[in-house]
Amino acid sequence: MYEVRFHGRGGQGAVMAAQTLAEAAVLEGYHAQAFPYFGAERRGAPVKAFARIDKGRITLKSQIYNPDMLVLLDETLPEIEPVAEGLKAEGVAVVNTALAPEEFDLGISVVTTTVDATTIALEKLKAPIVNTSILGAMAKAQDFVSLDSIVKAIQDKFGERLGARAANLNSEAARAAYQSARTGRCKAERPFIQKAQWLPDWNELPIGVALPTTQVNGVVLGPGSAWQNMVGTWRTSSPHYDIEKCIRCLRCWWSCPEGTIKRQEDDHMKFDYRYCKGCGICAQICPVSAIEMVRGVKTW
Numbered sequence: 001m002y003e004v005r006f007h008g009r010g011g012q013g014a015v016m017a018a019q020t021l022a023e024a025a026v027l028e029g030y031h032a033q034a035f036p037y038f039g040a041e042r043r044g045a046p047v048k049a050f051a052r053i054d055k056g057r058i059t060l061k062s063q064i065y066n067p068d069m070l071v072l073l074d075e076t077l078p079e080i081e082p083v084a085e086g087l088k089a090e091g092v093a094v095v096n097t098a099l100a101p102e103e104f105d106l107g108i109s110v111v112t113t114t115v116d117a118t119t120i121a122l123e124k125l126k127a128p129i130v131n132t133s134i135l136g137a138m139a140k141a142q143d144f145v146s147l148d149s150i151v152k153a154i155q156d157k158f159g160e161r162l163g164a165r166a167a168n169l170n171s172e173a174a175r176a177a178y179q180s181a182r183t184g185r186c187k188a189e190r191p192f193i194q195k196a197q198w199l200p201d202w203n204e205l206p207i208g209v210a211l212p213t214t215q216v217n218g219v220v221l222g223p224g225s226a227w228q229n230m231v232g233t234w235r236t237s238s239p240h241y242d243i244e245k246c247i248r249c250l251r252c253w254w255s256c257p258e259g260t261i262k263r264q265e266d267d268h269m270k271f272d273y274r275y276c277k278g279c280g281i282c283a284q285i286c287p288v289s290a291i292e293m294v295r296g297v298k299t300w
């Protein structure tokens with residue numbers, strides 16, 4: 001699996017960049033996912049976005065803590081947060097800066113591609129929206145998603161939202177960035193404090209039905225509280241469980257938000273359809289497609 005973490009500021013297009021990279025990877029025949037993480041949601045505030053690319057189906061849903069590629073849409077971000085945190089030693093960085101890779105100080109020394117994406121964006125788009133320029137540089141920094149696929153994804157995504165003219169200008173920005181991007185090894189002079197990696201403790205794990213139901217002043221809380229609300233009536237499609245395919249990984253059991261899935265003694269699953277609201281999370285998370293959502297209110 002190849003994981004990419006984007007750091008930018010609100011308005012620079014980090015989220016669109018992640019989505020466009022994922023679309024380009026799909027065009028190359030890979031599976032991909034892209035999703036954002038927002039803090040204070042306003043223009044200029046630091047934002048993160050993530051993309052995962054793999055040959056097979058991707059069931060991992062977490063943020064990316066140890067990326068293979070780090071993308072900085074704003075070169076000032078290392079001054080305010082340890083953006084390189086968790087980047088693999090053999091990973092690569094792609095940075096929007098006018099500096100050569102050897103002049104840029106990321107705080108750790110890794111192979112780095114730099115591009116003056118802001119100047120390219122201002123020339124091509126007349127606005128400092130650097131996402132498509134940075135995508136062009138990213139095409140140069142790895143070798144499994146080509147520039148052609150990235151440009152095709154830009155045409156599709158930007159064309160659909162902003163029209164053909166905007167799609168063409170953004171494609172030009174990507175191509176210009178690809179041509180001018182430079183690769184070398186960045187400096188590591190900036191003090192870099194690697195924070196301890198966050199791992200969830202049991203309080204933060206998705207609870208499914210793994211913990212007992214609790215009662216406070218007669219009100220049932222936590223897993224199993226769904227009996228108070230027969231959410232099974234919300235359902236428009238129902239999970240069908242194929243016991244033969246099930247490898248008993250327990251992912252569905254952990255993930256069902258209603259505590260509908262009961263773990264049997266042999267670790268096979270049993271569904272209590274009175275409380276299944278048909279959200280489909282179990283089918284999405286199952287790595288072997290042992291659960292299939294079937295239209296209608298079924299109970300089997």
Ligand code: SF4
Nearest residue numbers: 256276277279280282
């Ligand atoms: S569809 Fe699956 S995850 Fe959603 S409520 Fe029903 S059993 Fe739980």
Ligand code: SF4
Nearest residue numbers: 246247249250252286
């Ligand atoms: S996620 Fe799929 S394979 Fe894993 S226990 Fe549930 S049904 Fe079985």
